[in-house]
Amino acid sequence: xxxxxxxxxGIVESPLTDLASAPRQPDEGAPEAWLVFxxxxxxxLRNIQPGDxxxxxxxxxxxxxxxxxxxxxxxxxxxxEGVFSTRAPHRPNPIGLHxxxxxxxxxxxxxxxxxxxxxxxxIIDMKPALSEEIGQR
Amino acid sequence: xxxxxxxxxGIVESPLTDLASAPRQPDEGAPEAWLVFxxxxxxxLRNIQPGDxxxxxxxxxxxxxxxxxxxxxxxxxxxxEGVFSTRAPHRPNPIGLHxxxxxxxxxxxxxxxxxxxxxxxxIIDMKPALSEEIGQR
Numbered sequence: 204x205x206x207x208x209x210x211x212x213g214i215v216e217s218p219l220t221d222l223a224s225a226p227r228q229p230d231e232g233a234p235e236a237w238l239v240f241x242x243x244x245x246x247x248l249r250n251i252q253p254g255d256x257x258x259x260x261x262x263x264x265x266x267x268x269x270x271x272x273x274x275x276x277x278x279x280x281x282x283x284e285g286v287f288s289t290r291a292p293h294r295p296n297p298i299g300l301h302x303x304x305x306x307x308x309x310x311x312x313x314x315x316x317x318x319x320x321x322x323x324x325x326i327i328d329m330k331p332a333l334s335e336e337i338g339q340r
Numbered sequence: 341x342x343x344x345x346x347x348x349x350g351i352v353e354s355p356l357t358d359l360a361s362a363p364r365q366p367d368e369g370a371p372e373a374w375l376v377f378x379x380x381x382x383x384x385l386r387n388i389q390p391g392d393x394x395x396x397x398x399x400x401x402x403x404x405x406x407x408x409x410x411x412x413x414x415x416x417x418x419x420x421e422g423v424f425s426t427r428a429p430h431r432p433n434p435i436g437l438h439x440x441x442x443x444x445x446x447x448x449x450x451x452x453x454x455x456x457x458x459x460x461x462x463i464i465d466m467k468p469a470l471s472e473e474i475g476q477r
Contacts, residue, residue, distance in 0.1 A: 204348040204378075205464060207399050209433050211341040241341075244432070246408040250425035257424075260435055262344050271383040287394075289389035296346050296464045298397055298454045310351070324378070325341060327433045329424045 209262065210294070211325035212247075213240035220322045222265060236318035238326055240311040251313060255305040258329040259322050266297035299324070302332055348462035349384075350377035350448070357459050359402065371457035375463055375469050377448040388450060392442040397465040403422065403434035436461070439469055 217236040238259060240248060251257075270293035272283040286294040299320055307314040313329075354373040375396060377385060388394075408428035409420040423431040436457055444451040 204351065204476075206348070207346045207401070207462070207464075209344045209346055209429050211343070213462065214341065228359065244408070247422040247424045247431070248406070249409070249422040250420065255425070258437065260433075260437075264344070270380070272386070285384040285386040287381075288392070288468055290467055294384070296350050296397075296437075296463060297467045298435075298465045300395065300467065324343070326430060327344075328426055328435045331425055333427070 205309065208318035209327050211327060212244050213238055213242075213326040215239075215261065215318060215324040215326060217318060217320060217322045217324075218318070222321065229257070233317040233319040235306065236315055236320070238313040238315060238318075238329070240313065240326070242311055245311050246306070246310060246334045248313065251305055253305050253307055254311055256332040257303060257305060257315070258330050258332050259299075259301040259303060259315065259318065259320075259326060261299035261301065262325045262327050263292040263297035263320070264293060264301045264323075264325055265321065266294070268293075268295055268297060270294060298327075342412050346464050348378075348399065348464060350463040351377055352376075352398065352454060352455060352457045352459060352461040352463060354457065354459045354461075355424055356457070359458065370454040370456040372443065372451065372453055375376070375450040375452060375455075375466070377450065377463070379406075379448055382448050385394075385445070385448060385450065388442055388445055390442050393469040394440060394442060394452070395467050395469050396438040396440060396452065396455065396457075396463060397467070398436035398438065399462045399464050400429040400434035400436045400457070401462055403429035403431065403457065405432055405434060407431060435464075
């Protein structure tokens, strides 16, 4: 099958700088972060407003792509699971999905209220969260 | 910023064969479909079971990547919106997110109960849906 080239549309600016300190799930204390979009993406952002629930899609560039099974939550006492049943970053295409809320917008900089991605992680897409994905928090 | 290469891990097998007939949202009558994974992905699928709620991530290979604003739902009487506030397929990186449920598994073939993606669409990842994404239907 043909391969596809992805072009980052922005980058994450976050106090999270190393894998060891990164929370594994968004409800485990992920900090606020800036999504810093490329200047040419401004038109695509023009309807984004504070309060919007969005899904940020990142490319987890520090993940290993040759991994097909992992120990759940990195716990080696647990049996390995196929990666497609886990949210582990390590997988053939290390795509991160992050549901979060927009707090503020400053040009192509978008502040979100929690993001479990490391500083410098490339952003590849952002979409509005659908109601059935938002659920109850 | 560096670009990244994505390797399809499988392909969608669906009765949906043309864009005009494809539903715009999963709750608008998307049909059942097969996710046909590459043989080498078998290990990654080994914990997938019927009943699992999953998010299938596709590469919408028939989308236009040079689009930054669209008329909502293709309706030209409505003002154009920035693509990052919409679920339009046309966007710089045409990534599709599809929440669905596993009905059956046959080796590397996974049957899902609805999928709004065209026949032949490349699959790039699959993850379990988190409870806050599942919500209520």
